[in-house]
Amino acid sequence: xxxxxxxxxxxxxxxxxxxxxxxxxxxxxxxxxxxxxxxxxxxxxxxxxxxxxxxxxxxxxxxxxxxxxxxxxxxxxxxxxxxxxxxxxxxxxxxxxxxxxxxxxxxxxxxxxxxxxxxxxxxxxxxxxxxxxxxxxxxxxxxxxxxxxxxxxxxxxxxxxxxxxxxxxxxxxxxxxxxxxxxxxxxxxxxxxxxxxxxxxxxxxxxxxxxxxxxxxxxxxxxxxxxxxxxxxxxxxxxxxxxxxxxxxxxxxxx
Amino acid sequence: xxxxxxxxxxxxxxxxxxxxxxxxxxxxxxxxxxxxxxxxxxxxxxxxxxxxxxxxxxxxxxxxxxxxxxxxxxxxxxxxxxxxxxxxxxxxxxxxxxxxxxxxxxxxxxxxxxxxxxxxxxxxxxxxxxxxxxxxxxxxxxxxxxxxxxxxxxxxxxxxxxxxxxxxxxxxxxxxxxxxxxxxxxxxxxxxxxxxxxxxxxxxxxxxxxxxxxxxxxxxxxxxxxxxxxxxxxxxxxxxxxxxxxxxxxxxxxxxxxxxxxxxxxxxxxxxxxxxxxxxxxxxxxxxxxxxxxxxxxxxxxxxxxxxxxxxxxxxxxxxxxxxxxxxxxxxxxxxxxxxxxxxxxxxxxxxxxxxxxxxxxxx
Numbered sequence: 001x002x003x004x005x006x007x008x009x010x011x012x013x014x015x016x017x018x019x020x021x022x023x024x025x026x027x028x029x030x031x032x033x034x035x036x037x038x039x040x041x042x043x044x045x046x047x048x049x050x051x052x053x054x055x056x057x058x059x060x061x062x063x064x065x066x067x068x069x070x071x072x073x074x075x076x077x078x079x080x081x082x083x084x085x086x087x088x089x090x091x092x093x094x095x096x097x098x099x100x101x102x103x104x105x106x107x108x109x110x111x112x113x114x115x116x117x118x119x120x121x122x123x124x125x126x127x128x129x130x131x132x133x134x135x136x137x138x139x140x141x142x143x144x145x146x147x148x149x150x151x152x153x154x155x156x157x158x159x160x161x162x163x164x165x166x167x168x169x170x171x172x173x174x175x176x177x178x179x180x181x182x183x184x185x186x187x188x189x190x191x192x193x194x195x196x197x198x199x200x201x202x203x204x205x206x207x208x209x210x211x212x213x214x215x216x217x218x219x220x221x222x223x224x225x226x227x228x229x230x231x232x233x234x235x236x237x238x239x240x241x242x243x244x245x246x247x248x249x250x251x252x253x254x255x
Numbered sequence: 256x257x258x259x260x261x262x263x264x265x266x267x268x269x270x271x272x273x274x275x276x277x278x279x280x281x282x283x284x285x286x287x288x289x290x291x292x293x294x295x296x297x298x299x300x301x302x303x304x305x306x307x308x309x310x311x312x313x314x315x316x317x318x319x320x321x322x323x324x325x326x327x328x329x330x331x332x333x334x335x336x337x338x339x340x341x342x343x344x345x346x347x348x349x350x351x352x353x354x355x356x357x358x359x360x361x362x363x364x365x366x367x368x369x370x371x372x373x374x375x376x377x378x379x380x381x382x383x384x385x386x387x388x389x390x391x392x393x394x395x396x397x398x399x400x401x402x403x404x405x406x407x408x409x410x411x412x413x414x415x416x417x418x419x420x421x422x423x424x425x426x427x428x429x430x431x432x433x434x435x436x437x438x439x440x441x442x443x444x445x446x447x448x449x450x451x452x453x454x455x456x457x458x459x460x461x462x463x464x465x466x467x468x469x470x471x472x473x474x475x476x477x478x479x480x481x482x483x484x485x486x487x488x489x490x491x492x493x494x495x496x497x498x499x500x501x502x503x504x505x506x507x508x509x510x511x512x513x514x515x516x517x518x519x520x521x522x523x524x525x526x527x528x529x530x531x532x533x534x535x536x537x538x539x540x541x542x543x544x545x546x547x548x549x550x551x552x553x554x555x556x557x558x559x560x561x562x563x564x565x566x567x568x569x570x571x572x573x574x575x576x577x578x579x580x581x582x583x584x585x586x587x588x589x590x591x592x593x594x595x596x597x598x599x600x601x602x603x604x605x606x607x608x609x610x611x612x613x614x615x616x617x618x619x
């Protein structure tokens with residue numbers, strides 16, 4: 001049963017240098033995500049990945065189209081949707097001068113969860129010994145694990161991760177992948193965006209490749225490789241998702 | 256207030272209480288200014304007049320006269336011989352010297368007491384002379400204790416005392432301090448939370464913008480009440496300032512003032528997109544009010560052309576109302592014009608805040 005359905009959702013923003021003009025960040029995207037999936041959205045910078053996620057999360061207004069999460073219309077009932085999902089933003093800062101435990105308790109209260117064990121959650125993301133630390137003192141990997149812990153306080157049915165491993169070293173990245181796999185094994189549907197092809201290939205059951213606000217390909221990693229990756233001149237047999245990505249979105253730098 | 260608002264409000268209080276810089280600015284700065292200016296000016300201001308007394312009579316009546324002078328508010332009395340005290344005038348230590356001639360007794364009819372004074376400080380002399388005379392009349396009426404009504408009225412005059420600079424300064428600094436706490440607290444914090452993405456993170460959860468505003472305002476009001484309490488306690492009990500009016504009304508004014516400046520903070524946060532511009536616009540709002548709102552000296556002492564502008568500033572309305580209550584024991588009716596001014600500013604700021612405020616970072 002689909003837990004997320006988007007039907008032609010679109011979002012445009014006024015141009016920074018000419019506010020009278022607007023640019024279509026997400027161009028009528030449709031997608032269906034089944035419960036229990038790990039679904040990846042890949043794309044270069046500015047492709048519309050984050051905007052798509054934020055529309056599904058009820059953080060950004062949907063200009064056109066319809067999105068449902070767990071059967072609830074996101075535009076009409078964003079608060080109800082927010083209660084059912086966990087969100088890790090691309091960059092998350094927290095109140096200074098609060099410890100991890102205090103922050104987790106705060107987020108739990110904001111979800112109306114008042115009977116809550118922050119230490120158990122910290123244990124789950126392997127941060128128990130940092131309970132009294134402040135987020136600023138955490139390493140990159142610890143920080144990302146903490147932001148995921150924050151997104152879990154309400155026991156969400158869907159977890160949205162926006163570039164969860166950007167900037168992490170390989171060890172921290174693999175550690176986070178294991179966490180995502182563990183959470184998925186508990187039944188949480190995961191929707192993530194990433195720049196890393198290996199990440200998408202390892203974690204995701206299905207991948208959507210976005211560019212210029214539209215989904216240009218969507219399938220399992222294997223099928224995408226079969227369909228799009230150019231035949232390698234030598235070994236390996238099929239190239240990898242990175243080849244797919246570059247074949248579809250070109251080689252030009254986007255930053 | 257719901258549970259989420261309460262918890263968020265408590266977090267705001269916790270964050271503030273762990274922020275030393277804000278604590279110092281919000282609490283210790285008003286106290287420091289009060290102690291420093293209050294004591295310096297109290298000594299130098301017109302209400303403190305150094306008087307020398309040469310007691311040639313040295314009898315019960317002259318002792319009583321000196322004692323009465325010592326009890327006169329604003330008088331600092333030193334005794335000694337004529338030559339020494341005359342030197343005191345020349346050195347500028349004394350404003351005037353009263354000589355109690357040896358004939359000073361309760362049998363006198365129209366005895367004149369010579370007064371030497373510093374002609375360069377004629378204003379102080381002019382202030383002191385009526386009080387000297389009052390002290391003499393005081394003793395005279397006391398001796399002829401036949402009309403009790405007089406005695407009652409005279410005691411009333413004595414115990415009241417003229418408000419000193421400290422009494423003037425206390426309500427002004429209360430208002431200034433609470434403006435800083437409310438305005439900086441809302442404007443600077445919101446822009447910082449917005450820039451860092453803390454606001455966005457909060458709105459991932461099912462709380463509403465109203466929850467955030469309620470928590471923020473409630474926590475600021477509690478902070479302001481704590482701040483006002485501490486400044487009043489220190490001002491009254493440690494420094495000896497006097498508050499004649501209703502404390503309840505004073506605290507009510509503190510809450511209303513906090514609301515005015517919270518709204519102004521939301522407006523400033525709305526008008527300024529970045530951390531740099533909030534600093535600039537914030538200071539543009541705070542600095543002129545600091546010096547033009549009659550916190551440190553009366554608006555009437557300013558150049559005439561500036562007075563109409565100064566008298567319309569939000570902090571001026573609050574300072575005036577708090578001062579009317581603290582010094583003149585004004586009731587709510589007497590401060591209605593000031594309250595109306597505060598209400599007008601609140602409305603203006605709310606309209607502008609609603610028009611320009613955005614929750615999200617503008618440029619990404």
